[in-house]
Amino acid sequence: MSKTPLLIFNSKGIYCKQADVYIDAWKPVDKCIVTHGHADHSRWGHKQYITHTNNVPIIKHRLGEIIVTGKNWGETFTINGVTFSLHPAGHIVASSQVRVEYKGEVWVFTGDFKTENDGIAEPFELVKCNTFITECTFGLPAFTWTPQAEVFKDINNWWAANQAEHKTSVLFGYSLGKAQRLLKHLDPSIGKIYTHGAIENMTDVLRSNYQFHETTRITRDTKKEELLGNIVLAPPSAHGGTWIRKMVPYVTANASGWMTFRGARRRRAIDRGFVLSDHSDWDGLLSTVKETGCEKVIATHGYTEIFSRYLREEMGLDARTEKTQYEEEGSESSKKEAEEDV
Template identity: 80%
Template sequence: MKSPLLQFTNKGIYCKEAKVYLDPWKPVDKAIISHGHADHSRWGHKKYITHHRNVPIISYRLGEINVTGKEWGETFVINNVKFSLHPAGHIIGSSQIRVEHKGEVWVFTGDYKTEDDGISTPYEPVKCHTFITECTFGLPAFKWTPQAEVFEDINNWWAQNRAEGKTSILFGYSLGKAQRLLKYLDTDIGKIYTHGAIENMTEVLRPLVDFPLTTLITKETKKEELLGNIVLAPPSAHGGTWIRKMVPYVTASASGWMTFRGARRRRAIDKGFVLSDHCDWPGLLSSIKETGAEKIISTHGYTDIFSRYLRTLGYDARTEATQYGEEENEAALASKSTSAV
């Protein structure tokens, strides 16, 4: 029986013909990396290949590595297997990985979203025979409001807090979500302050995107400076000692999980804004349809439920276990910050 073009192994997704892994979770000789989040780009590989916009991200996060950057749609051949990277729309520099050999085409999405966030290269569907997809939000309950409406709500929330003399603290992942929030905050309302992990990552990305001015919070930052302004911080910073200097404050989180009120209560957050860097239910289904693929493999999220539903639609759908899912290691990012907060 013919071996599949891509195999799921204990190290990661493996292309045997090319001796290359896609987003492996254990050290390998050669890895093609979809994007910079820690569950997809890990330390220890001998050779990294990724989109050139992701090069500064993984170089910052992983240190001294042997990395090559590629353009969108640029074909590179390894042992007669054709590879190319295509926009995933998840975060800056995020790619789908197309693999072709002897007329057979597979696409591995990594993580992706169909809504254009204005800072990432927008998602593009890629025709294939087999489509490897995440389904982080693979339930019908997840249907995103257009981001323009969400950002209007966020800025109105900030303006209300300012009128009440309170500091607004907005939590979002340091890579991806924080920059998306930053891009659309209304600086006519006040100043934007940042936790060190977000400030450092944003500085890495400033050559790629025109972001508003930010001010890093340090030990010298006074509570009076923060009143009425907004603070961007990673979720891991919630409950830390640094937050005490910001009283009186109001907290909020921007996440797809804010769809459920229970998630906000569990995280002890005052306000939740539903904003995700992943596909919602309609986005997943439309993306799969646009690929023309007959075989669908779900790797992380609501895999069993989603695959079962796809089978009712006539797809050859199954699941595979991976080590993807944690969007990023916030503790590791916080430790990269050179400034005390």
């Protein structure tokens, strides 16, 4: 008789029956370990939350009054004989992998992860395991990231060129994670950095634990003359709305892994696309799987079928997929665009 897996997937999320604990549950549960603050992984309605200490203010900001316990990196805590610990995922600030050990068997759930050190998120830590549960948002060979130093050089050069033409640079990135990464690497010697309210609010929450350049919130009183030649960080949802009219004349750009494909930029009516992702590329995914030393892999979201098939056929691993409700905003439509462009 085969034993019950240490972690199982059910209608509420990823469940450890022995400890009666969920990880990144997508429906309300009694106790949930949360890997990071993005809305698809940190849902409202759990009775108790466990997460990294630096993620506590993030999820409180997003979810309101919740009962939450913060843990440090590598700090072990045991529930009914099962030992848990959190390890940096490198995805965004305060993002974790969850290591789960019971009777000598080790599982690791990555949540979302990035192997490149971006200079703001805690760097990814490789964790050895028997079973590895991984995302594969960009699990296609076509996704190969340029080193971020080159990307940020291009972004700052783009800003400087727009400034020479007396235009406002509007750069889109998600309000948690991407926006702070952009902010960290923008060159303030070029001009002032302005922010959309959603980005400013989240950045304010993070300033107690992380260092960022000075920013100026855009308000109703901000004049478009103040913005000329400077840069504005805004969430993608701000594009096409009345808010952006204040920026005229402006040039737009989006920083995303989906900018790999020309159709993604065209369909969004974006002037410039910078390929910059908070997820691992194809090589990063493969090298991480190999270096964990795992025998089994479960692919949870992204190009799961393609990625798991490659692991089985080319690497000889026991790899399968599981359906979840984890999905980066806009990624379903972006995936369709990517497949059309491949």
